[in-house]
Amino acid sequence: MSQEAGHGHYYVPAPSTYPMTGAIALLFMGFGAAFSVNRLPIGYGLLTIGFAILFYMCFVWFRTVARESESGKFSAQVGQSFRWGMTWFIFSEVMFFAAFFGALYYMRIYSVPWLADLEHKVLWPDFTGDWPTAGPGIREKFMPMGPWGLPAINTLILLTSGVTVTWAHWALKLNKRGQLKLGLFLTFALGFLFVGLQAYEYGHAYSDLNLKLTTGAYGASFYMLTGFHGFHVTLGSIMLLVIWFRVMAGHFTPENHFGFEGVAWYWHFVDVVWLGLFIFVYWLV
Incomplete structure (x- = not known):
């Protein structure tokens, strides 16, 4: 449901993959933290990947919300x-x-x-x-x-x-x-x-x-x-x-x-x- 704000409707965005992307980032970060604590070299790589995915997810999700706001949908x-x-x-x-x-x-x-x-x-x-x-x-x-x-x-x-x-x-x-x-x-x-x-x-x-x-x-x-x-x-x-x-x-x-x-x-x-x-x-x- 995507109605213009001028009609007083409540804007509901389309289904999104961002929560799943964030969950994948946390999965990498969790394993990376566990391996890093045990001084396994692969842990630092997994942590880096996890943070990179999380940063990407935040950037594109925030950008989407900002565009929705600026387009008058709220x-x-x-x-x-x-x-x-x-x-x-x-x-x-x-x-x-x-x-x-x-x-x-x-x-x-x-x-x-x-x-x-x-x-x-x-x-x-x-x-x-x-x-x-x-x-x-x-x-x-x-x-x-x-x-x-x-x-x-x-x-x-x-x-x-x-x-x-x-x-x-x-x-x-x-x-x-x-x-x-x-x-x-x-x-x-x-x-x-x-x-x-x-x-x-x-x-x-x-x-x-x-x-x-x-x-x-x-x-x-x-x-x-x-x-x-x-x-x-x-x-x-x-x-x-x-x-x-x-x-x-x-x-x-x-x-x-x-x-x-x-x-x-x-x-x-x-x-x-x-x-x-x-x-x-x-x-x-």
Whole structure:
């Protein structure tokens, strides 16, 4: 069923091979990851093939959806579906990070003090239960990551990117294409800069602070929270880059631009999560 948006019908695309293509990519990536972990040379080749197929699938699928949007096939009802879909997606991401923040809270407030009480002194007599800690039984020394320096700089970078994407959004609403292009460019550039600085921070943590993923409770929570957030920043930056290419191609109008708006929602979510990370992971050590 493919009706024009002007008649108020809900556009349903024709059957697609893209989901099957994505499944094939994940099959290659799964076997590639398994072989790579076991140090079999074929694994790296399979991973490369899998990522190449996945990149191809994303490119042609996104291109198809963009063409459908620009051709006027999406009615207001389809747009409402997109908004609900993005809303529930971001909600699921909120719950994802809430689980990790909850685990950090439980460790700091309950499990670590519990392991240091009198009942457990026989097992770990030298364990005090102070945070940050790797946990009882782990003797390797490490230094926690402080809030100032790179973490503070990255906080400023993400807050600035939130301002630039909002500037770009208002420029789009006012049909100021030059400001829109510049604001979007600054936003994804700041996002990639954030990821680069976080990679440098990880190198510093490993080499200078002896802070690793294997450093017990603190190391695991630090890298899981900041690592997943870094992945989301990377994904968001790629999404912004795609939207920028669409803007350069003349896509989006002040009246019809949910593709831009949905990515902006996601980027603001990434900003808010980082503020929580900065406070509870870096500052309140």
